Amino acid sequence: MTTLEPGYDTRSRILDAARQLFAERGYAATSLADIASAVGLTKTAVAYHFHPKDRLAAELIAPAAQDIIALIESEFDDEHAFLEALVTFVVRHRTIIRLIMEDIGGADSAPPGSPGEAIRAFRDCIHARLAGPDPDPAGRVRAWAVVGSLQYAVVKTGDLPEEVVREALLAAASAAYGSSA
């Protein structure tokens, strides 16, 4: 490496373009050629840096990984405290939330041991945490509604400042969560 300017590195430029394209079109719908042309390279150049395509997604998800396990393993006094932490997590990593929730853990096609397996487990764990043990049908619906509201709202409002989204989303999600009336 000649001079490893972290901002203008080719790898970083590929990662940035991939993050944006994945957020817009989804993982499977974005080809290496799409990413390559966005950076001004050929698809083989992209494949050189990220050998299996999965590595691109893995490297994008990586910074969120420790936040994910912290979120799952932590104990919270309150369900509302958990929801607040969940909202904070989702908003902070909103540029890759679609990648995490839809694309990687999308179908059942993921072979056991693949990253998709872990992501799906994470999503189900979030839902279980929201729904509580032995949830009634209405509780299941409510929990999935909360998960869906988090994902959708955060993906669609990437142009808004983080704090605005966080505040409005926390209000909406906790209202939906406590709608047992």
Next chain:
Amino acid sequence: MTTLEPGYDTRSRILDAARQLFAERGYAATSLADIASAVGLTKTAVAYHFHPKDRLAAELIAPAAQDIIALIESEFDDEHAFLEALVTFVVRHRTIIRLIMEDIGGADSAPPGSPGEAIRAFRDCIHARLAGPDPDPAGRVRAWAVVGSLQYAVVKTGDLPEEVVREALLAAASAAYGSSA
């Protein structure tokens, strides 16, 4: 047509299998061969009945079409009345909601004039109706949260009876919708 038993017709069996597979894996991720093997045919047999693959999606969406335009064109006294009608629509057609919301109107790749164009317009129209004219950022977030909660909750709880989902979802969505506090 020999005897057009509507239940055991091959076309209907293909449609049923396609509806289920589309709901599980999504439109693009389901190949004609997948559908064919689910029905016990070859992919060319499926292609014979539904010449472009789009026709499969179109025929599945068709029964929801008139409900869609009725929903968009109707005037409602109340925002809550609109939300209630929206929840009813979403729950009634929950087996194809994913097809409508994600797959057809998913990327920007849809050429103008395609069905994806209309679906995306429908989704944006729903959001605009929920967000109101000239929405502030928080209103936009809230509206997308409602849309996301509807879609996600309905897709994930296909095993629950329709009325249970409708009731719980209406409560959650209207709580999120009115969370301007």
Next chain:
DNA sequence: CACCGTTCTGTACGGTCGTACAGAACGACG
């Protein structure tokens, strides 16, 4: 029986995808 439309099979084609591989360009280092 001859004819025909419907339904389905088998084969093949063009396109796109991710991947593999050989080699060119080029600065670093001895």
Next chain:
DNA sequence: CGTCGTTCTGTACGACCGTACAGAACGGTG
């Protein structure tokens, strides 16, 4: 200068997709 590792290009391959087309099977109709 020669050699090396890094970075990127060009080409090609195999897999998969949707689609097109010729023909077999078969019941209905003349």
